[in-house]
Amino acid sequence: MDSLNSLLDGFGTALTPMNLLWAAIGVLLGTAIGVLPGIGPAMAVALLLPVTYGLDPTGAFIMFAGIYYGAMFGGSTTSILLNTPGESAAVVAAIEGNPMAKAGRGAQALAAAAIGHFAGGMIGTILLVALAPTVASLAIGIGAPDYFAIMVLAFIAVTSVLGASRIRGLASLLIGLTIGLVGLDQMTGQQRLTFGSLQLADGVDVVIVAVGLFAIGEALWVAAHLRRTTGEPIPVGRPWLGRGDLRRTWKPWLRGPLIGFPFGAIPAGGAEIPTFLSYVTEKRLSKHRGQFGKGAIEGVAGPESAASASAAGTLVSMLTLGLPTTAVAAVMLAAFQQYGIQPGPLLFEREPELVWGLIASLFVGMVLLLALNLPLAPVWAKLLRIPRPYLYAGILFFAAVGAYAVGGESLDLVILLIIGLIGFGMRRYGLPVLPAVIGVILGPAAEQQLRRALQISDGSVTGLVNTPFSVTVYAIVALILAWPLVYRVVVVRRRNGRKEGGKTGVVSGG
Numbered sequence: 001m002d003s004l005n006s007l008l009d010g011f012g013t014a015l016t017p018m019n020l021l022w023a024a025i026g027v028l029l030g031t032a033i034g035v036l037p038g039i040g041p042a043m044a045v046a047l048l049l050p051v052t053y054g055l056d057p058t059g060a061f062i063m064f065a066g067i068y069y070g071a072m073f074g075g076s077t078t079s080i081l082l083n084t085p086g087e088s089a090a091v092v093a094a095i096e097g098n099p100m101a102k103a104g105r106g107a108q109a110l111a112a113a114a115i116g117h118f119a120g121g122m123i124g125t126i127l128l129v130a131l132a133p134t135v136a137s138l139a140i141g142i143g144a145p146d147y148f149a150i151m152v153l154a155f156i157a158v159t160s161v162l163g164a165s166r167i168r169g170l171a172s173l174l175i176g177l178t179i180g181l182v183g184l185d186q187m188t189g190q191q192r193l194t195f196g197s198l199q200l201a202d203g204v205d206v207v208i209v210a211v212g213l214f215a216i217g218e219a220l221w222v223a224a225h226l227r228r229t230t231g232e233p234i235p236v237g238r239p240w241l242g243r244g245d246l247r248r249t250w251k252p253w254l255r256g257p258l259i260g261f262p263f264g265a266i267p268a269g270g271a272e273i274p275t276f277l278s279y280v281t282e283k284r285l286s287k288h289r290g291q292f293g294k295g296a297i298e299g300v301a302g303p304e305s306a307a308s309a310s311a312a313g314t315l316v317s318m319l320t321l322g323l324p325t326t327a328v329a330a331v332m333l334a335a336f337q338q339y340g341i342q343p344g345p346l347l348f349e350r351e352p353e354l355v356w357g358l359i360a361s362l363f364v365g366m367v368l369l370l371a372l373n374l375p376l377a378p379v380w381a382k383l384l385r386i387p388r389p390y391l392y393a394g395i396l397f398f399a400a401v402g403a404y405a406v407g408g409e410s411l412d413l414v415i416l417l418i419i420g421l422i423g424f425g426m427r428r429y430g431l432p433v434l435p436a437v438i439g440v441i442l443g444p445a446a447e448q449q450l451r452r453a454l455q456i457s458d459g460s461v462t463g464l465v466n467t468p469f470s471v472t473v474y475a476i477v478a479l480i481l482a483w484p485l486v487y488r489v490v491v492v493r494r495r496n497g498r499k500e501g502g503k504t505g506v507v508s509g510g
Contacts, residue, residue: 003133010356013058014364022059023361026066027368031376033067034074034090041071042327043218046210047398049335057339058354062361064335068328069121069365072307073373076113080106080300090307092275096292096299103295111241112301114373116253120305121366123257124264124312129359131265133348135320142345144452145464149473151446154323156477159435172431175422176439179204186448199411204419206334208403209440212416213433214327215399217423219392224424249301252282256305263306264313264326278306312362319343319355322445330437 013019033044044067052060075090080097093113100109142150159169182193183203194200241249256278263274282302283292292299317323322343324330336343341351348355403416426433450464457463465471 003129006133006352006356007129007360009353010358010360011363013353013357014062014360019059019062019357019361020364022055022063023066023365024368024372026063026068027070027365027372028066029063030067030070030072031074031077031369031373032070034071034076035078041068041075042210042331043214043395044071045328045331045335046214047395049210049331049338050401050403052335057341057351058357060335060339061332061354061358062365064332065358065361066365066368068311068332069117069308069362069369070373072311073114073117073304073369076117076304076307077110077373080109080113092279092303093300095279096296099293099295100297100300105295105297108241108245108297109295109300111374112245112249112297113304114370115241115249116256116301116304117308118366118370119253120257120260120308120310121312121362121369123254123305124261124309125359125362125366127257127261127309128312128316128362132316132320132359135316142469143467144449144456145467146469146473148446148449148453148464149470149477150321150323151442151449153473153477153480154438154442155435155446156480168429168431169435172426172433172435173439175426175431176209176436177443178439179209179419179436180440180443186444187451197411199409203444204415204440205412206337206441208412208416209419210331210334210437211399211403212419213423213426213436214331215395216416216420217427217433219395219399220420220424221427222392245297248286248288248298251285252278252298252302253305255281256302256307257309260306260309261313264310265316274306274310275303278302315359315362319347320345324438324441327433327437330441333441 014023029048030041030044034041045064048064048067052063055063072090076093076097079090079094080101097106097109097113100106155173159166159173178193180203182200184190184201185192191201259278259281260274263277279299279302282298283289283296286292286296286298288296288298311328314324314326314329318329318333320343322333324333333343341347341354399420400413400416403412404410423433425431426436453463454460457466465474
């Protein structure tokens with residue numbers, strides 16, 4: 001009941017004219033940016049971080065939430081129309097959505113995606129309202145060993161799930177942790193990796209790291225592989241769904257959040273995994289399996305609903321534990337820190353107006369997303385005609401202006417370029433970017449919690465595993481690390497068993 005009253009107060013904040021305006025701007029900007037290939041919600045939020053310094057925190061985060069959901073739907077639009085996912089979570093939408101568009105059913109695919117985002121976001125946000133205060137109240141009793149264990153889980157889970165290999169994920173994490181070491185030691189005051197520069201004594205600003213890795217790195221990567229031709233958008237007409245389409249989509253819309261929300265709330269790499277799981281689930285449950293791969297509308301509706309619910313799930317761990325599970329959540333956590341706000345168990349007590357206003361704005365943003373994007377789908381398709389040289393030149397300009405606005409130092413621009421080159425190198429060698437960003441943000445906090453735990457236990461390592469919660473988390477970490485080996489052993493045994501069974505059958509048959 002307290003959550004319901006707080007949510008009603010949040011609607012009072014979110015429905016003010018200015019906050020409604022920021023929500024609408026966020027949805028429009030997010031969708032427009034999401035439509036452009038290669039520019040996902042993380043880059044959009046990172047680019048706009050410096051721009052929002054003049055806003056009050058509530059208005060800024062309401063706009064960020066609109067950008068988040070809008071960019072996810074925009075990525076689906078370009079997946080369906082051009083078979084070019086605007087971001088990784090929209091990859092699955094291309095599998096069935098693009099064949100639908102080529103068959104003249106692009107309108108139905110876009111409508112299924114839009115309503116799927118609406119349904120998934122609504123259900124996911126309801127779960128957020130129900131679970132977040134409970135998680136926050138339980139998290140108040142968590143101590144330094146428990147927090148360190150959670151951060152180790154985040155590091156291991158993200159590096160294990162993302163990228164082509166664990167080694168590359170760990171390499172990316174190491175890059176982030178190294179950047180996070182730059183500056184003064186929080187406990188001893190000694191300089192680390194500052195190379196004698198006083199300007200680096202405060203460390204490298206997280207905003208510069210995020211903008212460098214996402215925006216500069218992506219712009220350099222696209223410039224190195226630039227294609228001067230753009231795909232021709234497919235006419236979409238007026239999106240609508242017939243009765244037959246509704247009968248095939250309403251169950252996937254409801255099943256998607258059950259898969260997407262839990263994966264968003266745990267450190268499992270974001271919406272990529274639940275969208276694939278949702279697609280596989282719908283393929284198994286569908287009565288029209290023969291249409292999969294040729295344009296099955298269930299393959300658009302379920303994954304898009306799961307992706308939107310996953311976005312709501314990421315806010316649970318980010319708001320209650322200060323633990324970012326996706327790139328967007330990592331950038332939003334950096335934004336909280338820029339405003340001097342630390343997400344965690346006490347955030348709901350210290351900043352209730354901001355938190356509940358943000359959660360209420362998610363409901364408002366969902367309605368705006370559906371209302372704006374169903375009729376505007378043909379307009380978004382025209383944005384794809386922008387030549388990429390002009391597009392990425394603008395991104396580099398705004399990235400440089402934003403980085404300079406952070407501290408007003410020319411050294412920040414040099415650091416931005418260096419980190420951008422690191423981001424380019426990471427893409428060149430297949431290193432995922434998210435572990436590096438999480439390493440920069442959580443690395444200093446993990447070090448601080450580790451030192452506190454060791455101080456409490458007088459330097460004994462057993463102080464890191466002296467609570468049931470930390471033991472449970474480390475057990476999960478061990479399971480994540482051991483699972484690939486166990487899986488291989490099981491698969492090999494099954495194959496060997498089948499071969500032996502086959503030989504036995506041949507002998508007996510002879």
